Amino acid sequence: MATYDLLLTGGTVHTPGGPVAADIGVTDGRIVAIGARGDAGRTIDCTGLDILPGVIDTQVHFREPGLVHKEDLATGSEAAVMGGVVAVFEMPNTKPNTDSAEAIADKLARADGRMWCDHAFYVGATNHNARDLAELERLPGTAGVKIFMGASTGDLLVSEDARLAEVLASGQRRVAIHAEDEDRMNAREGERVAGDPSSHPVWRDDESALLATTRILRLARAARRRIHVLHVTTPAELELLGRNKDIATCEVTPQHLTLAGEDAYPRIGTLAQMNPPIRSGAHRDGLWYWLNQGVPDVIGSDHAPHTLEEKAKPYPASPSGMPGVQTLLPLLLDHAANGRLTLQRVIELTSAGAQRIFGLTGKGRIAAGYDADFTIVDLKKRWTIEDRWLRSRAGWSPFTGMELTGKPIGTIVRGHVAMWEDTLGDAPRGAPIRFESTGFPGQ
Secondary structure, X not given: OEEEEEEEEOOEEEEOOEEEEOOEEEEOOEEEEEOOOEEEEEEEEOOOOEEEEOEEEEEEOOOOOOOOOOOOHHHHHHHHXXXXXXXXXXXXXXXXXXXXXXXXXXXXHHHOOOOOOEEEEEEEOOOOOHHHHHHHOOOOOEEEEEEEOOOOOHHHEOOOHHHHHHHXXXXXXXXXXXXXXXXXXXHOHHHOEXXXXXXXXXHOOHHHHHHHHHHHHHHHHHHOOOEEEOOOOOHHHHHHHHOOOOOEEEEEOHHHHHOOXXXXXXXXXXXXXXXXXXXXHHHHHHHHHHHHOOOOOEEOOOEOOOOHHHHOOOXXXXXXXXXXXXXXXXXXXHHHHOOOOOHHHHHHHHHHHHHHHHOEOOOOOOOOOOEOOEEEEEEEEEEEXXXXXXXXXXXXXXXXXXXXXXXXXXXXXXXXEEEEOOEEOOOOOOOEOOEHHHOOOOO
């Protein structure tokens, strides 16, 4: 009989071919048998639970270096694994910005031995580093290039068509895009109402998003460069992106699928403030329509924590962004329990989709030879999000008090138990994500 390092028994395993009742054997951090038989160094009884491919959150801001009073790589990754997330793509708007080989190396060094989940770091495009991006995007541990067309400051803001074209011309990997039009937002600053965060989506209106998305699609097609449009908030953008799937993939967030401005701004004020904004219930319903048409490729949390003290500043002095990595999967499980999408679609949006569009090596599915990444869930568990459950240094969530059905019970990262029943594992063992486009493994 075979001997494994880890054996998961009794669960419903969600394989590429569908759910099966099978035990999973793990050795040296990889799946070696589905339908395993034998002994193991550790056996975990998953009876009554569903074993999903490990959830991958392809947009988080963990704030290190420079903004660690809000979050750092350790606390952010704790929040990730507590919510069932095995891997994250982390964004470049730190202090200093992540816009060079030295900055990527610094983040990888900071992550070593401190991050609970696997990780990759985006390099930020600037008005000065376009010629370097083709080399930077191929560095091990790099998720690719991120462009801020709006909603940023300093060098990370690349808003002019000529500069955007230079960035798109340098490199080959899919480029992540924050698509809001800087010129339109600057012209509309007078739409902001002091003390009223519900004016946020009036200022950063639908047209600012659609205009930027239209521009970047035109530029990407001219450059023959694939792009990935982040946190899409308008049905019009999704309709447009659906007509351009040959060059564009896209993301929606759980908060835009869950919150509606008519309720959120009166109820939680600036805690609902983010970029692009939480919009109306009609917008939310439109996102769901296009989600069920299959247009969005992934769900990303856009985890962007700020302290409650910072959020308490009167609008518009209050910063935009909210925590979300820990609540990404619970919200989706609840939506699935309420019939808004299938569990198979949840898997596509949180693991298989990321593997498909970003070319992750060994992740995104439960199959022999793949990393032993598992998100183990109780689909019937009814529970309430409480502040004491949250691990982000920010210490709050716009979803506190929300009753949900479906909860992450365990997070296993390359065969290591990172979380079980709301308790962290013995040590952080996160490692850099491997990509097909960054060279042969081991080189």
